[in-house]
Amino acid sequence: MFTQAEEIKAHAGPQKTGTRLIRYVDALREAFEEEMARDPKVFLFGLDVDDHKGIQGSTVGLQEKFGKDRVFCTPLSEDAMTGVAIGAAIAGYRPIHVHIRMDFMLLCMNQLVNMAAKSHYMYNGQVKVPLVVRTMIGRSWGQGGQHSQALHSMFMHVPGLKVVAPANAHDAKGCMIAAIRDNNPVIFIEHRLLYSTEGYVPTQPYAVPLGKARILTEGSDITIVAVSHMVMEALRAKKHLEAIDIQAEVIDPVTLWPLDMDTIMASVKKTGRLLMIDNAWLTCGASSEILTRAMEICQEEAISMPALARMGFAPTTCPTTRPLENLFYPDGRTIAVKAYQMIKGKQAKGWEPPVSAKTEIDAFKGPF
Amino acid sequence: MTDQIVVARLYKTMLLIRQLELRIAEIYHTDAIKSPVHLSVGQESIAVGVCDPLEKDDIVSNTYRCHATYIAKGGDLFGMMAELYGKSTGCAGGKAGSMHLVDIKNGVMGASAVVGTTIPVATGYALAMQNEAKMTGRQRVVVALCGDGGTEEGCFYESINFAALRKLPIIFICENNRLAIHTPLEKRWATNQLCERMSTFGIQTHKIDDADVFKIRDTMINALAEIRHGTSGPIFIECATYRWLEHVGPLDDHYDDYRDKNTYQLWQDNDQISRLARMLDDQVRMEIEKEVTLTIAQIEKYAEESPYPAAEELYTHVYAS
Numbered sequence A: 001m002f003t004q005a006e007e008i009k010a011h012a013g014p015q016k017t018g019t020r021l022i023r024y025v026d027a028l029r030e031a032f033e034e035e036m037a038r039d040p041k042v043f044l045f046g047l048d049v050d051d052h053k054g055i056q057g058s059t060v061g062l063q064e065k066f067g068k069d070r071v072f073c074t075p076l077s078e079d080a081m082t083g084v085a086i087g088a089a090i091a092g093y094r095p096i097h098v099h100i101r102m103d104f105m106l107l108c109m110n111q112l113v114n115m116a117a118k119s120h121y122m123y124n125g126q127v128k129v130p131l132v133v134r135t136m137i138g139r140s141w142g143q144g145g146q147h148s149q150a151l152h153s154m155f156m157h158v159p160g161l162k163v164v165a166p167a168n169a170h171d172a173k174g175c176m177i178a179a180i181r182d183n184n185p186v187i188f189i190e191h192r193l194l195y196s197t198e199g200y201v202p203t204q205p206y207a208v209p210l211g212k213a214r215i216l217t218e219g220s221d222i223t224i225v226a227v228s229h230m231v232m233e234a235l236r237a238k239k240h241l242e243a244i245d246i247q248a249e250v251i252d253p254v255t256l257w258p259l260d261m262d263t264i265m266a267s268v269k270k271t272g273r274l275l276m277i278d279n280a281w282l283t284c285g286a287s288s289e290i291l292t293r294a295m296e297i298c299q300e301e302a303i304s305m306p307a308l309a310r311m312g313f314a315p316t317t318c319p320t321t322r323p324l325e326n327l328f329y330p331d332g333r334t335i336a337v338k339a340y341q342m343i344k345g346k347q348a349k350g351w352e353p354p355v356s357a358k359t360e361i362d363a364f365k366g367p368f
Numbered sequence B: 001m002t003d004q005i006v007v008a009r010l011y012k013t014m015l016l017i018r019q020l021e022l023r024i025a026e027i028y029h030t031d032a033i034k035s036p037v038h039l040s041v042g043q044e045s046i047a048v049g050v051c052d053p054l055e056k057d058d059i060v061s062n063t064y065r066c067h068a069t070y071i072a073k074g075g076d077l078f079g080m081m082a083e084l085y086g087k088s089t090g091c092a093g094g095k096a097g098s099m100h101l102v103d104i105k106n107g108v109m110g111a112s113a114v115v116g117t118t119i120p121v122a123t124g125y126a127l128a129m130q131n132e133a134k135m136t137g138r139q140r141v142v143v144a145l146c147g148d149g150g151t152e153e154g155c156f157y158e159s160i161n162f163a164a165l166r167k168l169p170i171i172f173i174c175e176n177n178r179l180a181i182h183t184p185l186e187k188r189w190a191t192n193q194l195c196e197r198m199s200t201f202g203i204q205t206h207k208i209d210d211a212d213v214f215k216i217r218d219t220m221i222n223a224l225a226e227i228r229h230g231t232s233g234p235i236f237i238e239c240a241t242y243r244w245l246e247h248v249g250p251l252d253d254h255y256d257d258y259r260d261k262n263t264y265q266l267w268q269d270n271d272q273i274s275r276l277a278r279m280l281d282d283q284v285r286m287e288i289e290k291e292v293t294l295t296i297a298q299i300e301k302y303a304e305e306s307p308y309p310a311a312e313e314l315y316t317h318v319y320a321s
Helices: A004-012 A024-038 A062-066 A078-090 A102-116 A152-156 A169-181 A230-243 A261-271 A286-300 A322-328 A332-344 B004-030 B044-051 B067-072 B077-084 B118-136 B154-165 B194-199 B213-228 B261-269 B272-279 B282-305 B311-315
Strands: A019-023 A042-045 A094-098 A132-137 A162-164 A186-191 A198-202 A214-217 A222-226 A248-252 A255-257 A273-277 A307-311 B059-061 B142-147 B170-176 B204-208 B235-240
Touching: A019 A024, A024 A042, A024 A062, A024 A169, A024 A198, A042 A078, A078 A094, A078 A102, A078 B118, A078 B154, A102 A132, A102 A186, A102 B118, A132 A169, A152 A162, A152 A186, A152 A255, A152 A286, A162 A169, A169 A186, A169 A198, A214 A230, A214 A261, A222 A230, A222 A261, A222 A332, A230 A248, A230 A273, A230 A332, A248 A261, A261 A273, A261 A286, A273 A286, A273 A332, A286 A307, A307 A332, B004 B044, B004 B067, B004 B077, B004 B213, B004 B272, B004 B282, B044 B067, B044 B142, B044 B170, B044 B213, B044 B235, B044 B272, B059 B118, B067 B077, B077 B282, B118 B142, B118 B154, B118 B170, B154 B170, B170 B194, B170 B213, B194 B204, B194 B235, B204 B213, B213 B235, B213 B272
Parallel strands: A042 A094, A094 A132, A132 A186, A162 A186, A222 A248, A222 A273, A273 A307, B059 B142, B142 B170, B170 B235, B204 B235
Antiparallel strands: A019 A198, A162 A255, A214 A248
């Protein structure tokens, strides 16, 4: 059994001086507060950012502190509001545009792909688009087909965008600060189920460099690369595998584009096995990219090909009903079994990891 | 009597746009210009009437039919022609072409090839200008141009609503040439009451149905004064016009028979450039014509002689540092 407290410890690492245990969502809020105090050009806007709930608390109190010019709600108008953010960014501001669910970003694709991503290149460096688009992947309690999508690979595909998906409180704050300071459009992908997870977060402002993966646990038998909320499941899998003496190295890419293949490959060269767990569908996804790059690098460097496998969402629309929804996502147990088979061979049967203790998935009770 | 200096200035800019675009059309078959061109021939009075009263640091946002506004706003002519030639000295280093002219120093926001796309971007720029004015005390104004087709995009209405809601310093101009590529307004709009639709957002609207360059300019002068003094938020101006040439490319396509030749004749009779020419002394007019011819020859030579970008340019400016 893997308790929440142990999980936090594994996730957050040991406490360091100048840190305290806070939730992911509060770490985000702290990043906004510190950056808005530091730079008057930073402003934050989107539907509901100034209401009483404040995007799960991540924007609560900001309007009181920074005023209605710098923190304000908008009409839904996702398409135009994205353009507004781009225009303000071109004019020298640093907007943070907030979406409560990632699914709504499909309404922004023209602006993000045709303008945000291309303006710096197409106008030959005459303009910069220092824009952060905050977006949240939903899951559980019936989020269903249009409140649960994870579309990071669509954004990874387009040159000019950066894509970051921090999976713990420390990286949430540090990546947000880095994203706000970055001179490019950054798609900042949060996950609803990570909001309540706690981690040790420095009280001072700090930037987690974009484009650098994080090794969460070291191990010599298999490399597990996991994205966003799947990092938690990979850490659960690692715990299950430890019980049968298999040591998994769990890596969180943190930034999905630009991708830190150096860190991943250093691990793969050590373990000879790469299991990629995406928090998304597989086809044309982050997993396709990471596994393909791994193969290309092995070929270029003439080193032996590692064992490769990947897991992610079932190739279906996400169903709402719990029994089907559970099957839709990989979890700590299914990941552990996959890793076990990669090491012991496909025929290896007879090992079933124990059922995990109550998780953040069971704890989540919606509606948002 | 209209001020002769103004007439001469308007004539010079409109003639430059007309003659330069006709020159582009003339040399298009040589393939020196490797970029699809959407020419504004016949529509010059809008660009010039709109841009003439603007300050250098006011901003215009453009459609892909952007040569006229780029020139009227004071965009660098050498950079424009070199851009059409795909040369490294182009306003976008040869990487963007005719549909994406840009000159930030002279207040020309980058244009987009996707209809309507720059309307919200211009609105965001206006939001920034509104904030800036609270610090500087000086209100810069953004002008967002779109065609009648652009008003059919969702982001047009979203932008107007947001601009009206926040009383942004922006003037929306619709250049209504009644064509989306080849499809006439009658096949696209339930009613043609565009200004009436816009006025329901609680904003001031103006309709100018004869492309009269002085009417357009006067309307702009008043609109700018109101916005700069904070007495008005966004203002919407619809300007009727007529596209003389094909949607994209150098040709007059009236032989294709998808539009009425009599209407074309009426707009030719109403040509604002000929009108201005008639208002000027012959000597002044001829001086301007000579100057325009010389300018075009100079920028063409510059574009021809400029180098193409080096191979490594492919990878510059993908990300900003």
